[in-house]
Amino acid sequence: MSSRRLPSSQPRAVSIEDVASAASVSTATVSRVLNNPGLVASATAKRVQAAIDELEYRPNILAKGLSTRKTGVLGIALPDIFGEFYSELLRGADSEARASGYHLLVSSEARIGDGGHAESTLAFGLIDGLAVMITEPDARILPEAARSKVPVVVLDAETQGQRFDSVVVDNAVGTREAVHHLLESVGPAECLFVGGPRENFDTASRAAAFTAALAERGHRVRAEQLSFGTYTAEWGLKWATERLASRGTGRSCFGVLAGNDEIAYGVMQACQDAGVSIPGELRLIGCDDSRLASLVRPRLSSVRVPAAEIGAAAVRLLVRRVKEPNAAPTHLTLPTKLVIRESSVWRG
Amino acid sequence: MSSRRLPSSQPRAVSIEDVASAASVSTATVSRVLNNPGLVASATAKRVQAAIDELEYRPNILAKGLSTRKTGVLGIALPDIFGEFYSELLRGADSEARASGYHLLVSSEARIGDGGHAESTLAFGLIDGLAVMITEPDARILPEAARSKVPVVVLDAETQGQRFDSVVVDNAVGTREAVHHLLESVGPAECLFVGGPRENFDTASRAAAFTAALAERGHRVRAEQLSFGTYTAEWGLKWATERLASRGTGRSCFGVLAGNDEIAYGVMQACQDAGVSIPGELRLIGCDDSRLASLVRPRLSSVRVPAAEIGAAAVRLLVRRVKEPNAAPTHLTLPTKLVIRESSVWRG
């Protein structure tokens, strides 16, 4: 009753104590009704449940969490929330979390490096688990997470010494398919890769796979065949515009693999502006298989990356680990797959 | 020391008690050093701080929250996380929250209606405030939120009886601009609106503004001028394909206002497929001014909606209300603005 400490405007929510006295039992019994019904006589349970309903009692998550050391909240830290890929990934994570009865705390950690103090950036102590995607090798988060004993799953990055669970995408397979597909109608020297940021894990691994796939065919990739920029249509537009302008009179035709669909859209615009036909003079393949891919003209061939599935798998892994903290680290690799549409197919 | 209740694998994090004994003070003093430094002698404070650093002490957020009734977490409930609009809104909210020292708990509440039990859906009691967007008039959340005394800001919806803070978008202005712009080169009877879901707040208010703008010019809108579907390119494609097929031999030219850019992209594809020139035979305007708008060809005119700004404003309102719970409800209206590019401009 002594509500000394509360501002009078805060009417104090119903607590387990209120329920207990309303049902003439102890708080222990109320708690048991909620968490371990088998331990309570059914008559008593009924009375308690009636009180709960009557008072519209909702257990205080903080108090519960303090006691059980579980909050039902999972954290997800992404380099950015922007763009269809992340948006889709987040959606997958969210719906999986909801299905498992968890809440999702998001955070775009991208710009930590700038600000300086990385601390207090993520709510350690509040979350039961954390999914992190470390595009940039800042990675101050990981040690901190390790210290705080929060289960971590690493997304789409080198599986840091195998100590964490991880979900990665098998860039090699899809990229290889794409390159081989391009080689059906384009010479190996005319195959070009336009990636995102050079430091980006996906970009790097796709570039490597691109190189490897051409090496398979006995072609050694020259530096000019690989370009790096940002994951934006603007970059694709700029790159293609310059590339098309500087091409010789040979008019040999290009095979272009873009680091994601956005870049590919930029390339498409540049071609349209320059009057270059796709797939006539340039065969184009994107990455991500975004929704627009089948809507643009020509329909864009793309390496499908299961973004939503990454998010969902991350949450699944986290949920599992919350239950069995000492299981061996699991490393999940999700497949990628070339979806061939019109932009890459030239029927002479 | 009696760690009876903890699984032996959990090594118990350092607590305020550990710091206190390390610095030979009481926990009260440690707490004061952290929250009210002015009350502690500087020599003592220094000693405590040293202990904190030494032990790498981080206050337990749950315990702190239980005591202070503040967690530093804001919730945001959206109908969906999908699509550029929501993604952008979320980004705005996230970066504003980060800047204000808050965490963001996301939740797509869309499908509550289906499942049935809306309870436990949002972490009331865990969040200091909630931004909610109620596209569908389910709205079970609002009463629950009101009951739980959590500050709420309503996004983009009727400001429910003025009891909550709200952020809305001024659809009327942008829509009106768009209609008047179309009327420069198209007759009022040929102006068409292709919206998203009929129940959607934005769709409804844009349709209303569309009707009003034409009424201004003395034209009474016929039912066929208004279509409703979903916020997808597929819908735009379908709609336009049928519309173009069924148009008479009159070949009068259309002015189309799409409910969002995705729909507009669908319309563009349909036109391309049907060999209908934009803006020659059909003037097109989208909504949202998404990133691709200036990249497609023709460049898409669009009503700019400040999505990120909505999210940021919501968070700002919430943060303010956390500090002054009893301030009068604030209703924010963000402007929309027609961005004219190529798709709507016909120079005869």
Add this chain to the structure above:
DNA sequence: CGTAAGCAGGAAATCGGTTTCATTGGCATA
């Protein structure tokens, strides 16, 4: 008929902080 076993339920410790209230000592003022 006596005793062990088992079921229900309560008292109280605990999680890790914050905050009130009381205590102490030092210094200025009457």
Add this chain to the structure above:
DNA sequence: TATGCCAATGAAACCGATTTCCTGCTTACG
């Protein structure tokens, strides 16, 4: 010199749950 006040700090209540003991009863078994 006595009194009052203030600054610095500690003891303990409190936030709202969970969980461990422990106590009474009832029932079963020898």
